[in-house]
Amino acid sequence: MGQIILEHQTFSFNEILAGKWQVEAPYFKESLLFCQDWLSGKQEFVLKTSGSTGNPKDILVTRSQMEKSAKATAEFFKIPTQPLLLGCINTAMIGGKMMLVRAMEWDASIYLCQPSSDPLKEAWLQQPYDFVAMVPMQVESSLRSQEQTQFLRKIKTLIIGGATSSPKLVAEIKKARLNAFQTYGMTETVSHIALAKIESGDLIYSVLPEVKIGVDDQSCLWIEAPMAQEKRLQTNDIVELVAPTSFKWLGRADFIINSGGVKIHPEIIEKQIEKIIAASLGPINYFIIGEADEYLGQRAVLIIESELYQKKEQELLEVLKSNLNKYESPKKIYGIPSFQRTDSGKINRHETFKLCGLN
Template sequence: MNIWFGQKHISFAEILAGKWGEVDDYQRQILDFCQQWLGGQRVFVRHTSGSTGKPKPIELRREQMRASAMLTGQALGLQRGMAALIGMDCNYIAGTMMLVRGLEIGLEMHVVAPTRNPLLAIDDVGQIDWATCFSALVPLQVQAVLDDVVSAERFGRLHCVLIGGAAIGQGLLERLISAETPTLYHTYGMTETVSHIALRQLNGEAASERFIPLAGVELALDGRGCLTIRGPMTLGKLVVTNDLVELASDGSFVWLGRIDNVINSGGVKVNAEKVAAALSKVLGNDRVFVVGLPDAEWGEAVTGFVEGEPMQLPTLAGLSRYEKPKQIHFVAQFSLTSSGKVDRGATVRGVLDG
């Protein structure tokens, strides 16, 4: 098996031996990790993405990373000799786990530097076995891929794609649900659970609104109604989340939002995700988020942030007077974390300080 950087390919044996010749800094970081993995290193440190707080280092053990990789391979039907297209930053857990899946299952890995549209960055198109190739992307990347004719055609030839790292906006979701190929999965997980612990198929006959946990994952609710997780990828330890879910007896669940994204406006609890979804729908724009900002009258004022040019806001049907935003800010471009996710805190500060 090999890692491909464009036309250059390096076998797993050459990686272990450190025989990879001239490479750039990002490629060297990837090869260093792969060499450590192939050499049997037991502990690795990765940082959280920073999308829900300040990035922090997380120590992960080889056993839990391998368990996650093999369970994903089982769920997706990945087999030795298939291919993986890796366009996420491998310094963060989602990209790292793409490498681990490739190393453990035995996949031909095609790596491109992280960019908004990784399917346009490929210069070894003919080397990829598209019919057996799987990939993982964030929603922002998927949107860019589908908006380009060339990359959209390549996307349709993939075997399957994991989409995670953020909620999928309604407009993009509708496009994905109607896609015939590839098979698409929305993921649920975090760095602490070594990427995803559950998958929701978005298209095809098995499409569902519910996330299905990977084999061996035990889910429950704590006293707040938030999800708790225990499984092979947590080494049997309980992980307590701030995610509100509707949990069924079979372990499947619907994600409702984060408890720390609940806004107390005038004494009424408002779900920020619900308001953001309503805004996204009427504006036809998935680049939306909603937060509560301090307010003398309401305690917290429901406030929307929209990426794009200012426009007249249509009527927001289905929202109570407490849920309707008291103010909406249009921002030319959201601030992003180093892993490419929307940095809500920096975006809000930029607007308020401006």
């Protein structure tokens, strides 16, 4: 029988449906109220988008969409009956809510905790889970601990979403030999519609059952999925189709830099320079963005999450220049102490860009 396990309380889904539960923490109260609505048959739910490419907004999703998403994920991973789950990402967002839906649809037992960067440090959460969803920050934090890494290895299926894993994190996951998958999806598709096994080579995303994909004339991905309301959902994600049901993600069209008529994909450059940045500045967060330039229209600049770079700036720019072409090579480095992030943990490039005093 399915149940939700808190640190000091356990409630069966029957008890939640009957209202035989009481918790004080607002986070758990909101989570259990959602479960009670679901178990009582509620048909529509209002969810918030992450705001990674614009202002966050509310969208209405149906029960049917969420059921289809949970069913497709179970089929994709061949989830066993009555599995053990961990709910450690924010249930106010689609990823967290879908973990609750999966638990109820799969008749699972789910350990539910307040979202934190380091959930596996809690002894009561160190369990042999069948299925877990985390954001990159949580995986990265857990991998810093030898004990927590051992528990990550025991997770039969770990999906990572909310943001794209950095090249550094992908390398660490491979080294730790985790059975981990990077997700691709959005609130409009009710969580992920494709997953990429993190293993040797490039990440290749395979779509869930009954999902169809293609590209427009700008190589941007379109999606036809039973868990989406729109018949065809057009994205701004530039991809390379590998097969009718799989693709490589290259970057976002709205992040493209037009420098002297040359189109530059920041995300591709970021992967290429990961080792150079790590060797010069250590394990820091960074991204490439376009800065207005009178001659080129835009020029590439490097934004780093650190202010301790000035002594190495010129040396680093020279190394980057020798490894990239003249348009791709950053012309300037800007450092700030902390990046702006969305509620789901994604780096908000445009808001961070503003903090640097750029235009």
